[in-house]
Amino acid sequence: MPPAMTDDLDLWAAHSQLCGEDLVTVDFLLPTGIYIQMDVPREATIQHIKLLLWKQAQSYPLFPSLGEMEGHMFECVNQAAVHEELEDETRRLCDVRPFCPMLKLVTRNCGRAERLLDSKIGVLIGKGLHELDALQDQEVKDFRSKMFRISEEKMQQVQLMTWSEWLQACFSPQLEPGGGATPVTDGVNDKQAEASLKVTMHFDQSQVTTYIKACLQAKECPHLTLVQVSTVQAMFEKEISAIGAVVNRKSSNPPLPLPPKRRGPSNTVISHDHRIMVNPLLPPQVQVRAGLFHGTELLCKPAVSSESSGRSEHVWNLTLEFDITVSDLPRMARLCFAVYAVMDKVKKQKSTKNAHINKYQTIRKAGKVVLICLCPPDELEEMLNPIGTIQTNPYTENCTALHIHLPDYNPHPILFPPFDKGRGGKKFLIELKEIMERDPLSQLCENEKDLIWTLRYDCMENFPQSLPKLLLSVKWSKHEDMAQLQALLQIWPKLSPRDALELLDFNYPDQYVREYAVGCLRDMSDEELSQYLLQLVQVLRYEPYYDCALTRFLLNRAQCNRNIGHFLFWHLRSEMHMPAVSVQFSLILEAYCRGSIPHIEVLKKQVEALSKLKSVNELIKLGTIKNARSKTKEAMLTKEAMMTCLRQSGYTETLSDLHSPLNPSVLVIWEWMCVEKCRYMDSKMKPLWIVYNNKLLGGDTLGIIFKNGDDLRQDMLTLQILRLMDLLWKEANLDLRIVPYGCLATGDRSGLIEVVSSADTIANIQLTSSNVAAAAAFNKDALLNWLKEKNSGDALEKVIEEFTLSCAGYCVATYVLGIGDRHSDNIMVRSTGQLFHIDFGHILGNFKSKFGIKRERVPFILTHDFIHVIQQGKTGNTEKFGSFRNYCEQAYLILRRNGNLFITLFALMLTAGLPELTSVKDIQYLKDSLALGKTDDEALKQFRQKFDEALRESWTTKVNWMAHNVVKDNRS
Known part of the structure; x- marks a missing residue:
């Protein structure tokens, strides 16, 4: 028997590989207090391991007190160093990948079907749902409760569908114009049968069974409407308390404790009652700058604190005042902070750190607030970084903490003023036309903004696509203008979906504007939505609330079309490792899975297959490092290891009957894999080149490249734009035979690329x-x-x-x-x-x-x-x-x-x-x-x-x- 190949690089699994063993020594902890050490097959399922343990436990004391075997399940500590309940017992031990070879047997609670579904969703999205349960965030709880009810209704609708309706909803087959094929129906007569599209379907029990959870009765939080009241004229102010610090006493010169650096706009965020640790080596002179923004527009002059001297703690105890009234603050206003060192008398800044808070949080959280700061990108010119995220900084230790106090301006309810219709001005249509035809990057001077705003009704009648420029002309610091704009949005003609995309940019954070934009997107066909899905997922970052029009729109369309759901899932899951979006994206993924339960098993198979390919890639990298001195020996050993791995039963089962993540309409069958033609490429990250025989297309081969260690998102964006160019040329009757091959990022610096035959x-x-x-x-x-x-x-x-x-x-x-x-x-x-x-x-x-x-x-x-x-x-x-x-x-x-x-x-x-x-x-x-x-x-x-x-x-x-x-x- 050839040496067994490991499925991951954990020490205990690697040891079993090097020793040529098929067994792994695992420690089992029983609820009776008994400890059992036992060798189990690495390829065994959790259910099989439990059977082996139960048989072994019969010879130990207190066995009768365990009760029924079905009343127990395993827990482990996973690779993320958190507890994971192994409710899904069809998984293999090598796929579970515990942090160490230890399993704890615990008593099951009631509701096993619900717990099993939760477990599957947690494994699928890469984040245990218990982590979401543990978040002390009312917005998270409200979103999950609402999505739970919506998903339950969706699955109830699915249960009432006929087979033809279910096929149409899930797969939406695209037929060539003029083709004779028609959707399959329940009662098909002879003539219809001749013209029908013949479909061969294979279902297992998990695909036709739905799990409906009982609706939880959660008490709704009172809805807080944030608006401007003309009678409120208090100046917006905040009080800076201090920067706190905990000194690392184990080192006289500890390294700068910053979170892992990532290029691109990110940063900034609010923390709720965390214990704060900051860098004790801050320079002696520190200042705080604060600015109020609506999108990227500065609403008033920034406020700057005095300089503070100190080492580990800086205390100001002063109030910063902004030249704007509370009544003029737009709903989506964002208060941005920057903490920075002043290096000399000409105010040279260094070591800037950012934090954000929006108006919703300002009014809800009157009183003391602690903000955990992050470093802005190197390329950022505006230190306040209004484009940064407002999500909580997960790196709460060893980060700069800013303590502020927000006064309670008005104890009474705050309401928007009634809609008002603005008055148009003199028509300068020629000048207006020239302004409206400029590209989105063109800057507007103040005179042009005034002209656009004055002629806003002429813009609506003659240049409806000019809405973005009108929005840039609004005085967001004047509540009267905002009220008039909201009234205008009620009667503004609907834009084409392509024109409406611009309204989802960060420059347009207003809730009503974004709802209007999403309303325009509803006219998109499924094909057009798929074309722009990559951008629509990214602009979710700009949404200040989890429950927003864009999130609901994407979930609804994804649950109505399996193809859209597939790519929405992967676009979200591929960025789950990013702290700024991990909570938001996991909430959306959970909502999608609960409303698309039949899709879970298909996606789960893809996740497992990618995990297997990653294991092979890491094994090859390990082998090439060990045999770096002999290139010929390296190639022989790693090639043999790869072949052995791919032929193992765990791999053949996972890689069989697999819907390709690159194209979910392509079903990959193990028997078609040409293992002898599979190889790894001779580049730094050793990409895998996987080859299949395509028996449906005359015996031609299908190739997929798996990359682990390279960021494919820029390739994915470029290929998307090439695909769009091809579409635009064809719309103009010019076919330039473009080959926009498939490319999909599936995780942190990993993904798949289609091989062009x-x-x-x-x-x-x-x-x-x-x-x-x-x-x-x-x-x-x-x-x-x-x-x-x-x-x-x-x-x-x-x-x-x-x-x-x-x-x-x-x-x-x-x-x-x-x-x-x-x-x-x-x-x-x-x-x-x-x-x-x-x-x-x-x-x-x-x-x-x-x-x-x-x-x-x-x-x-x-x-x-x-x-x-x-x-x-x-x-x-x-x-x-x-x-x-x-x-x-x-x-x-x-x-x-x-x-x-x-x-x-x-x-x-x-x-x-x-x-x-x-x-x-x-x-x-x-x-x-x-x-x-x-x-x-x-x-x-x-x-x-x-x-x-x-x-x-x-x-x-x-x-x-x-x-x-x-x-x-x-x-x-």
Whole structure:
């Protein structure tokens, strides 16, 4: 028997692997106080282990007092160092992954079905529901209670559905227009049966059984409506008490105790009665700055404290006053703090830390409040960071704590003033039209804002899509303007879903504006919603409350369409490791699971499969480290280990009958896996290359790359935008044969990439055609000859047309998006002729350089060997080249007409923390590349100049490719 392979890298499991054992020694703690140590199979289910324990326990004292075996379950300490109840006994021990080999037997409480469902949901979302139960947060409790009732109603509706209704609701089959297929119905007559779509379904008991929990009667908290009252004229003020500290006495010079650093906007938050620990090594002079914001707009001049001297504790005992009345504070106002050191007399700031509180919390929490601060991103210019999260900082130890006191301004109920209709002014429609046609990044001066606000009714009648600019013109510090705006929203025409997306940006935090935007999104088809789902999940971060219109909209659409639910689940779960959103996203995931119980088992299988692949990847990394001295030995041992792992029963069961996370409509069957063709790639993170035989498509292979250690979110965003470009071109009757392959982030720096079949890299094609690596990049015939080998006769002309169209599409797309690092291994060609790009680690003009010299000097890749293919190998074939150039210009102008949409989509991703998308300045690249603000003629002239530059300077690309080929050839 071959040595058993471990499923994780826990010490106890690794030890059993090295010893060649199939058993693991586990300590069992019984409720009778008896301790039993026993060897159990690593691949055994929890249910089987309990049977073995029960048999063993019969020979120990006090066994009769245990009672029935079914009345007990195991508990363990999981990898997150929290207690986990193993209610789902079909799981294997190797999948449970306890922190140490110890299981505690405990008595079950009543309601096993409910507890089993809770356990499954906890495992599925990666956060035990007991953690949510333990949160002392009334908003969390209210949200869960409401979602519980909604989910119960949803599952009751599912139970009353016919099979055809259930299929339509869960899977929504997309049929080709004009096709003869119709949905399957309960009573199908002969004629209908001939035209019906034949569907083969396999169900197990867990997929057709629903669990309905009894509705909990929870006392609702009184709804607190926050509005402005004109009679309240108290100046908004706050009192700074102190920064507290607990000194680490074990070290005279302890390290700076900051939480793990992450790029991108994050930070700031409120803590409720935590014990505070801060860095005792703060510089001697410390100040506090506070500002009131509505979105990114500063409502009044920031307030700054005096300087405080001290080491571990700074005390001010002073009041900061803002030049704004309480009655003029908008509902979504945010009070932001920054604690920073003053290094010299010119007020140089250092070591800034942020904290936020919004108006809802201000009024609810009158009195003492303790804020736990976080460090802002390095790139942040505004130290107050209004875009940061208001979620509680999970790193409560060793963090700066700011103690403040919020006075109770008004003991009486606060109500919004009645809606009022503003008066329009003189119509300056020509000037107004010019303002409204600007892109979203354009700044408005105060005179323009005044004009827009004065002509707000003209905007509504003539430029309804200008609502974002009207909102930027509102004086959010005047409650009269806010009341008039809310009245205007009641009669504002509905925007197209694409235009409404901009209203979900952080610049528009008003509750009524966001509800209006969601109302517009309801007109989206499921396909369109899927296109923008990535951004809609990200803007959930901007929602100040868990229970909001956007959350309910996404949950409703996800529970009505299995495909949307699938990707909503993975977009949320992939960021569960981020403290700023872990609670919010876990609440939404729990709500989705409770309303989509039949989907739980499908998703659970995917989670388990990814866990298995991660184990294989970590095993390979461990093996390559041990055998780093001998590259040949390394390859043999790790390849053998990988094969052994994939053939184990635990892996075959988990990886069989699996719906692909990349595409839930693709069912992967174990018998189709080509284990002998599976391998790992020779790069730092050792990605796995998994191959399946696709027996439904003529025996072609399906490939999936699993990456563990690389952040795929930027690739996912770029491919989404490429998919959108393809859609926009097709809407304009221009099909440029784009290949937006699948890519999905599934966790912290892990995910899946689809392998495009029958394709090879430019580098491989060039190296295969030449005996000398240095000369390969300059062989202009290599690519054309490769296509000729794959296609002969009349098929070649079609292939060259495919190459021409796709090359035009990617030239324009890579130029507009500023995609860098375009070496010959990042560009591929299919045997059908389609050219496509891969690996989007550098976007928005972040081109690579070495020794201060730019390695990429062209706006996009257009080499002479590409032109050689386009011209069919004929130097004088100017007609074909002219067609190619025309395709590029058409494609560019189409994207320009949708420039605002691209800017909006990137702006909505600012809070995701992508390495090359951290501020509005990064998005400025899109404005420049699309020449927004210029006429079509001016923009086309600019693009033609870039086109000529790409062609003229293509020799620099060939030099870079030559260097890449030489390095690659030496490594092989």
